[in-house]
Ligand SMILES: C[C@](O)(CO)[C@H](O)COP(=O)(O)OP(=O)(O)OC[C@H]1O[C@@H](n2ccc(N)nc2=O)[C@H](O)[C@@H]1O
């Protein structure tokens with residue numbers, strides 16, 4: 364196989380609303396959430412390798428290479444393909460903080476499945492890749508499918524939605540929240556009412572819909588445990604409606620224009636980190652993949 368190079372963006376996501384409906388017998392939680400993809404993310408470069416090994420360069424992630432979700436996704440895909448001779452060099456430039464609730468690790472994993480499925484010519488369709496992704500984490504399938512979505516079940520039942528485009532200011536407080544620890548905290552509220560499908564109507568979520576259903580059941584608990592998250596969200600709330608994403612630590616607010624989001628970002632207290640990005644219905648990785656596939 365000739366050596367090929369493919370560069371993909373692993374986009375961030377925001378949970379524009381998140382309700383926890385209950386806990387299943389296996390400990391996992393039933394929830395409802397809206398995944399908004401952003402036009403900002405990590406950058407992954409894939410190259411085929413003849414030595415049958417998976418080589419990973421991913422500075423800035425606090426786990427061993429073998430535990431890195433990129434490596435695990437590559438190994439899982441290779442195993443599913445049945446071809447142990449496949450090899451790759453993967454280089455990751457992290458822009459999304461780990462444990463931030465913006466899906467950095469999950470998006471990297473999904474993008475690896477998409478990228479290597481193309482380079483290795485495995486021929487899996489999106490359903491098969493999403494099923495593999497599910498084994499790596501609840502948030503991986505939405506990135507595999509690559510479209511903004513309303514999610515139910517444990518996060519795997521996805522309904523594609525179209526979300527009124529907005530610009531988001533995301534603040535990334537410097538603390539790492541463990542998703543598993545939060546889900547197992549006895550203080551977590553687990554009895555929110557479900558949104559009915561009728562509320563989704565034509566599957567177009569406009570600002571009115573988002574204003575009606577916004578909110579995140581993790582927010583009170585996370586803010587009690589991590590005062591810096593409350594501080595960031597309360598600061599942002601002086602300028603616009605502000606919420607926690609996922610299990611945090613990131614908080615965000617939506618704006619009608621890039622300049623409005625940027626103006627608030629520029630006014631943030633010294634030393635605070637974050638970024639401004641546009642909400643998009645379609646993942647950048649899918650667009651890049653389609654372009655690449657058209658050239659080979
Ligand atoms: C909170 C969200 O970020 C919303 O997007 C996701 O539901 C979490 O997705 P994720 O980070 O991919 O989570 P996973 O890596 O699959 O699971 C981490 C841990 O969170 C708990 N977990 C996760 C998802 C879910 N619906 N119920 C759970 O109870 C489980 O204890 C699990 O061991």
Ligand SMILES: Nc1ncnc2c1ncn2[C@@H]1O[C@H](COP(=O)(O)OP(=O)(O)OP(=O)(O)O)[C@@H](O)[C@H]1O
Pocket residue numbers: 421424425426430431432433460461462463464465466467468469470471502540542609610611
């Ligand atoms: N490539 C990777 N990038 C980031 N984190 C990784 C990666 N591989 C493994 N991890 C581990 O996975 C954990 C969770 O990563 P991730 O960024 O997906 O969580 P998150 O930001 O809380 O998002 P969410 O819970 O919304 O999926 C991190 O704490 C990190 O130790």
